[in-house]
Amino acid sequence: MQNLMIQMILMAERIRALAPFAAVLVLIMVVGWWGIFRKAGYRPWLSVISPINLGVLHRIAWQQLWEFPVFIVCAVGGGLLLYTFGLASRSPDIQARMVCMGIGAVLLAAALVLDLITHVRLARRFGKSGAFALGLVLLRPVFTVLLGFDGSRLGK
Numbered sequence: 001m002q003n004l005m006i007q008m009i010l011m012a013e014r015i016r017a018l019a020p021f022a023a024v025l026v027l028i029m030v031v032g033w034w035g036i037f038r039k040a041g042y043r044p045w046l047s048v049i050s051p052i053n054l055g056v057l058h059r060i061a062w063q064q065l066w067e068f069p070v071f072i073v074c075a076v077g078g079g080l081l082l083y084t085f086g087l088a089s090r091s092p093d094i095q096a097r098m099v100c101m102g103i104g105a106v107l108l109a110a111a112l113v114l115d116l117i118t119h120v121r122l123a124r125r126f127g128k129s130g131a132f133a134l135g136l137v138l139l140r141p142v143f144t145v146l147l148g149f150d151g152s153r154l155g156k
Contacts, residue, residue, distance in 0.1 A: 035148020
């Protein structure tokens with residue numbers, strides 16, 4: 001029990017050390033989304049509201065909203081399954097835990113694939129090349145700001 005408490009304290013210290021870096025990245029992403037939303041004809045202030053900004057971003061990329069609930073179910077459901085039945089479970093039934101962790105990992109992988117496809121589609125909607133789409137996937141904060149404030153226009 002004491003070992004668990006020490007691990008939790010160390011984890012809290014790591015999170016506290018990374019919090020300013022994460023806040024800067026979130027701010028950069030919101031600034032980029034502000035420009036993207038403005039160019040796409042949406043109200044830019046929607047980029048500040050967390051669940052809504054993802055929905056609008058997916059709507060811009062996919063031109064409809066059917067994919068966004070699938071993304072949310074995969075991401076949230078996968079994370080909950082992986083954590084609740086895998087990492088935080090004290091159940092002695094190892095086989096059931098492994099199945100739940102496997103399903104959670106598959107759901108999270110599906111959410112990751114949908115997120116990657118969404119950002120490639122977003123780049124293509126603005127007439128950007130495959131190299132720019134790759135940059136948007138790998139260096140998302142930088143390329144989101146570039147996409148939001150360059151001279152490109154939203155296409156079909």
